[in-house]
Each structure stands twice: as structure tokens, then as C-alpha cells.
Amino acid sequence: MRNMIIASTSTIHGTDYLSYLLPDIMEVFKKQSVKNLLFIPYARPGGISHDTYTDKVKTAFKDTEIEVQGIHEFKNPKEAIENAEAIFTGGGNTFVLVKMLYDLEIMSSLRKQLYAGTFYIGTSAGSNICGLNMRNTNDMPIVMPPNFKTMGAVGYxxxxxxxxxxxxxxxxxxxxxxxxxxxxxxxxLPVVGLREGSYIRVQNEKEMLCGIHTARIFQQNKNAMEVPSGYNFAELLK
Known part of the structure; x- marks a missing residue:
């Protein structure tokens, strides 16, 4: 069972960090009685520290009862993932993120938790790792991960x-x-182009496009296809 938000970006221009996603996030937290959020800051946008990045997420949730902890604060990151009530992986550089997940040997642990039903939020780089591999990232390869394979939480x-x-x-x-x-x-492999402010809401077998924009689907030897909000990306694999 998967329960995920796969978002193109954390921030829509002119708005606060995560503000457009918070209503959906808090709805899930309320239903599942989530009080603690594990944040994975490894993508480090602009090279900021893990602490600084985590503080940014804490600020986004300051008016809620949610406690945010960075995975780097735990001695055992694998156990932190296994015990997490909910997980958020932020954006930044996908190469840096994927290298860290492999170096710490937690890529498979993260995938396992997603398929066990742990609520997962990914933005930008944190969304790129939801696909089958990271080869469609826009980021510079400033470090080299041992593998381009990612979680495969969706089939594109x-x-x-x-x-x-x-x-x-x-x-x-x-x-x-x-x-x-x-x-x-x-x-x-199919590729889904997610525009700013769009996200995919994954619930069990449904993978619904949310937001005001269409998304663009690319497939080998086919014309690109525009799909509207409400489209179920699970149809791609049928």
C-alpha cells in the first residue's frame, strides 16, 4: 500500500515554503494521527547545511503540532526510517541525495517503508527518487552516486x-x-513532466495528478501527451 505526495516543487512563486501542499499533508496527518515527521535533508539546495534545511521545514510546520526531526540527527538512519510515522524528502541536487542514500545503505529501507504504507512526501529531488531511476533529473552531476537506480515507487x-x-x-x-x-x-521508460505547482497523489493503486496545471507524458516512439488534473498515471502501465 502506497500513500504519497510526489510534488514538482516545494514552493510556488510568491508563496511560503510548502504552503500549497500543507492542507493535503495535514489532512493525512490528522487521519493517521501523525505527530512526528522525519525529514531527509541530504539534497542540500545551494549547499546549505542539513541543520539549516531542517530548520526551514520546522518553520513550515510551526503553527501545527507536528515535530520535525532531520534524519541526520539520528545515530542509526535506517532505524529512523523504519520507525518514522511520516517521511519528507526535500529538493535540491538529486545526485547528492542519491549518493547519500546509497552511502548510508538506506535506499532499499526507504522503498520498503513506502510500500508498507508509511506516508511519504517528496518535492523536486525528493520526487525524482520516486521514479525507476534518476536519469531525468535537471541537476548537475556534482557527485557520482554508485547507482542511478532509485526507489521505483512509481513505474515511470x-x-x-x-x-x-x-x-x-x-x-x-x-x-x-x-x-x-x-x-x-x-x-x-515513460517520463512525466510535472509543472510547478503540480503533484501526484498516490493512494494504493491510484496515482492522481493534482493542481491547476496539466502534465506532459513522454514515451518512446510516441508523441508527447498532455493530461489534465485528475488523470490517473497508473493507466500508463496498463
Missing amino acids: NINAHYLDPEPSSTHMGETREERIKEFHCYNN
């Missing part, structure tokens, strides 16, 4: 912060869609 890859081409842009580099087409020259 996530491209967080998906951007549409700007007709008036003078940027001459490849668009996000062109990069994903390059990926499909060598891989046949």
Missing part, C-alpha cells in the same frame, strides 16, 4: 520543474522536451 520517471519552450526566448540550448527525447533514444 519524474521530470520535476518541467518547463515549456518560450517562443520569445533567445536561449539556444535544448528544451526540456528535447532532452527527454534524447533520453528516449536509449531508454523506453
Whole structure:
């Protein structure tokens, strides 16, 4: 049984950190009587410390009764995952995040807990690791993880912060869609482009697109497909 929020971003422009996701998060916490949230800060956006990143999450929950603890505060991170009431993995650099999860030998532990029903929230890099591998991240490979394989909590890859081409842009580099087409020259995994403010609400066998935006699905040797809010991504695997 899976119970997850897979979000493109933690923050919509002009709003507070996590504010657009908090109503759904708190609804789950209330139903499941969650009081403690385990935060995984390993992606370290901008190279900030684990403590600083964890404090940012604590601030987001300051008006609630939820206690936030960073996984780095525990002597045994594997036990912290196994005993967590809920888990949140924040955004940043996916290469850094995945390397840490492998170095600490907790990637498989995290996957096990997700499939056991522990509520999981992922934003950006924390969402990228929900896919089958991390090969559709937008991040620089500033470190090298031992493996690109991630949790496989969904049967496709996530491209967080998906951007549409700007007709008036003078940027001459490849668009996000062109990069994903390059990926499909060598891989046949579906890729879901999640726009800012969109997220996938996974509940058991349902994987529903939430938010005001459509999402873009890319598949090898097929035209890209736009899907509306309310689309069930589990249909991709049928």
C-alpha cells in the first residue's frame, strides 16, 4: 500500500515554503494521527547545511503540532526510517541525495517503508527518487552516486520543474522536451513532466495528478501527451 505526495516543487512563486501542499499533508496527518515527521535533508539546495534545511521545514510546520526531526540527527538512519510515522524528502541536487542514500545503505529501507504504507512526501529531488531511476533529473552531476537506480515507487520517471519552450526566448540550448527525447533514444521508460505547482497523489493503486496545471507524458516512439488534473498515471502501465 502506497500513500504519497510526489510534488514538482516545494514552493510556488510568491508563496511560503510548502504552503500549497500543507492542507493535503495535514489532512493525512490528522487521519493517521501523525505527530512526528522525519525529514531527509541530504539534497542540500545551494549547499546549505542539513541543520539549516531542517530548520526551514520546522518553520513550515510551526503553527501545527507536528515535530520535525532531520534524519541526520539520528545515530542509526535506517532505524529512523523504519520507525518514522511520516517521511519528507526535500529538493535540491538529486545526485547528492542519491549518493547519500546509497552511502548510508538506506535506499532499499526507504522503498520498503513506502510500500508498507508509511506516508511519504517528496518535492523536486525528493520526487525524482520516486521514479525507476534518476536519469531525468535537471541537476548537475556534482557527485557520482554508485547507482542511478532509485526507489521505483512509481513505474515511470519524474521530470520535476518541467518547463515549456518560450517562443520569445533567445536561449539556444535544448528544451526540456528535447532532452527527454534524447533520453528516449536509449531508454523506453515513460517520463512525466510535472509543472510547478503540480503533484501526484498516490493512494494504493491510484496515482492522481493534482493542481491547476496539466502534465506532459513522454514515451518512446510516441508523441508527447498532455493530461489534465485528475488523470490517473497508473493507466500508463496498463
